[in-house]
Amino acid sequence: MERLDKAINWKKIESILLSHYIPGTSSEGAGAYHPMLLYKCLLLQKWFRISSDPELENQINDSLSFKKFLRLSFETPSPDHTTFSRFRKSLSKEAMDQINSKILRQFASQGLTINEGIAVDARLVKSASSPLSKDQIKEARTDKENSEKLDKNGNHLKFSRDLESDWIVKNDKPHYGLKEHASVDVNHGFILASALTPASVNDTNYLQYCTLYSRHTKQSIIKVYADKGYAGKPNRTFLSMNKIADGIMKKNSTTAKLTSVEKDRNKGLSKYRYIVEQYFGISHLNDGAQRARFTTIAKNSFDCRMRQAAYNIAKGLKILAKSAA
Numbered sequence: 001m002e003r004l005d006k007a008i009n010w011k012k013i014e015s016i017l018l019s020h021y022i023p024g025t026s027s028e029g030a031g032a033y034h035p036m037l038l039y040k041c042l043l044l045q046k047w048f049r050i051s052s053d054p055e056l057e058n059q060i061n062d063s064l065s066f067k068k069f070l071r072l073s074f075e076t077p078s079p080d081h082t083t084f085s086r087f088r089k090s091l092s093k094e095a096m097d098q099i100n101s102k103i104l105r106q107f108a109s110q111g112l113t114i115n116e117g118i119a120v121d122a123r124l125v126k127s128a129s130s131p132l133s134k135d136q137i138k139e140a141r142t143d144k145e146n147s148e149k150l151d152k153n154g155n156h157l158k159f160s161r162d163l164e165s166d167w168i169v170k171n172d173k174p175h176y177g178l179k180e181h182a183s184v185d186v187n188h189g190f191i192l193a194s195a196l197t198p199a200s201v202n203d204t205n206y207l208q209y210c211t212l213y214s215r216h217t218k219q220s221i222i223k224v225y226a227d228k229g230y231a232g233k234p235n236r237t238f239l240s241m242n243k244i245a246d247g248i249m250k251k252n253s254t255t256a257k258l259t260s261v262e263k264d265r266n267k268g269l270s271k272y273r274y275i276v277e278q279y280f281g282i283s284h285l286n287d288g289a290q291r292a293r294f295t296t297i298a299k300n301s302f303d304c305r306m307r308q309a310a311y312n313i314a315k316g317l318k319i320l321a322k323s324a325a
Contacts (some may be wrong), residue, residue: 004047008103011100016095020095021087033079035087037079039087041056042306044060045184045306057078058078082142089299096273096306097213101308103316106275107320110320112187115186118184118192119184119224121227121273121277123182124179128294132161160195165198166198168199178196179198179203180289185214188315192214194304203230224245226249228250249265250265
């Protein structure tokens with residue numbers, strides 16, 4: 001915990017948090033907690049595979065090392081689990097992207113280059129809700145829009161179904177959920193960008209997005225690696241216009257089969273692409289990333305960015321420790 005605490009200059013993260021979240025303004029009491037404290041609580045949740053907010057609250061109350069990391073005295077209780085939920089709602093995508101950029105720039109300043117090459121790929125994520133047919137989804141969306149049911153406080157009842165997931169068939173198997181598009185630094189394995197969409201969105205549409213949001217330092221991106229699913233004139237033209245080397249694998253066309261040279265090129269590129277699949281595998285195992293935690297893309301996107309921050313801090317710390325040994 002001490003090494004994790006020293007891995008990052010938290011003051012720089014704090015300044016971003018304070019520009020997007022002002023303590024003391026919440027009528028529900030969440031603002032009484034400093035945003036840096038709440039942000040570090042959510043990092044602990046990721047690092048220690050804590051599956052729920054109530055469990056996070058309990059573990060903070062029971063752990064001296066957690067209290068020390070959070071700068072809480074042992075007598076001071078953890079924030080209530082509902083506070084973590086309200087904090088998630090208070091931070092925008094812009095704030096989280098700024099924080100993740102700041103984390104990466106801190107490691108870059110210590111000599112870890114992150115733009116030599118990036119690997120782009122996508123994975124399917126199961127919905128937090130049970131599957132619905134297309135007609136059921138349409139009906140549920142209409143019900144939500146027209147709902148006039150109110151709770152005891154006169155507010156519209158919260159709708160807990162996932163209406164943003166949809167269906168896709170992959171490898172002859174139907175899947176209901178979302179898709180995470182991500183780019184990873186091929187040199188050190190840092191997560192550089194991620195985006196969540198309904199599962200039916202084509203992978204190739206997000207190569208340009210992931211590339212643009214992968215640049216966190218003044219250094220230009222040198223090369224983009226991707227599988228055959230990203231092949232096509234729009235993506236290759238985009239890379240050419242931005243003077244980025246093309247590492248997209250080639251695929252057979254209706255008029256010509258791949259040559260032996262092109263097949264060898266694909267094999268060479270696959271050696272770099274594995275790094276993004278490694279991230280997917282590790283997050284499946286350690287963070288349950290194969291299934292969405294929440295029922296909206298906005299909340300799940302926050303969760304992805306929180307995972308990105310926790311993953312990158314732990315990764316950078318490990319690399320620096322190894323190089324110093």
